[in-house]
Amino acid sequence: MRHYIHFALFTAAITVLTACGSKPTAEYQTTTVEKGNISTTVTATGTIEPVTSVEVGTQVSGIVAKIYVDYNSVVKAGQVIAELDRTNLLSTLESQRANLTSAESALAYQKSNFERYKALYDKGLISANDFEQARLSYVQAQQQASTARQSVKRAETDLGYATITSPINGVVLSKAVEEGQTVAASFSTPTLFTIAQDLTDMRVIADIDEADIGEVKEGQRVSFTVDAFPNDIFQGFVTQVRQQPTTESNVVTYQVVISAPNADLKLKPGLTANVTIFTLEKNDVLTVSAKALRFAPNEALIAEDETIVGCDAKMKLWIREGKTFKAIPVETGVTNGTMTEIVSGIKAGTEVLEDMDFGAQIEMPGQQQKSNPFMPGPRNNRNQKNGQSTKK
Helix, strand or coil, rough: CCCHHHHHHHHHHHCCCCCCCCEEEEEEEEEEEEEEEEEEEEEEEEEEEEECEEEECCCEEEEEEECCCCCCCCCCCEEEEEHHHHHHHHHHHHHHHHHHHHHHHHHHHHHHHHHHHHCCCCCCCCHHHHHHHHHHHHHHHHHHHHHHHHHHHHHHHHHHEEEEEECEEEEEEEECCCCCCCCCCCCCCCEEEECCCCCCCCEEEEECCCCCCCCCCCCCCCEECCCCEEEEEEEEEEEEEEEEEEEEEEEEEEEEEEEEECCCCCCCCCCCEEEEEEEEEEEEEEEEEEHHHCCCCCCCCCCCCEEEEEECCEEEEEEECCCCEEECCCCCEEEEEEEEEEECCCCCCEEEEEEEEECCCCEECCCCCCCCCCCCCCCHHHHHHHHCCCCC
């Protein structure tokens, strides 16, 4: 649309200048077709976080008896990092074991009783009802013994939960409890520690606006900075484009996961990253200013002895050879709005026309400059017309 506006302004200016009796002159700007890089980017902000982090909690309630790690402690998988008080858990285990012993004794009695009733029943000495009753008591004793064994196993498992170990190799990022603190696991598992697996392999979770998400693809190169190290530029690439949208204040964004290698451990969890995603990159290609592809000489502005040699190509560049404006058809590739790739049609180093500006107005011979009645005249004349004197 801007190009049509420019053309209209040129036409209007020519009309005015012609009416005033002056001939406009034009100055032409040129640019060079040359090798270069073309890229388009999407910018966003994100948060740095570990690729893998685990929240370590407890499935049993109790008092924290001992903590063996602190912030930034390096831990191994299976390493004991905390212990809960075991008094109540041991008591529960002993109680369940006693119940199991009782259930097994009852089972042994009911088994013997059933075998005795079965022998009498086989000889026809007792009724079928008495035999079925003995068999029912035996089955119930088996079930009670099985339940008691499961209760013992559960109590043993709960006792094992009192010893809290690290599930992965990593670094302790946070510690939510202290020794002597009571933790309750009645309704949910409380988080005691957060452990990051590998701080040398981080990632950025960036929020991309819905207007830009269509250009973002996995594998694209990414550069980002953090305020903690403003002079450092970190590199990564897009590893995942998540489909779940997030809406906040009527703004829809999508999360994009970006790799962030962190061999020197400069990047810390929680840092804000200013992200630039390169959605298009073509290096060492023939390029020209996109403005040159929109240029066309105006017949009304060229001199009488100058000519225009055009062509029917959709995309063309213009060169000036002496007094001739010549169109060169070209095939274009990608563009970022400022620079456009030239696939074929012209050689590197060629100067092409890019724009033109009006130069000075040349007064035509025999013409006098007309005064504008709306322009103010000299100060003395104005004062005289108003009946005022300039003399002191």
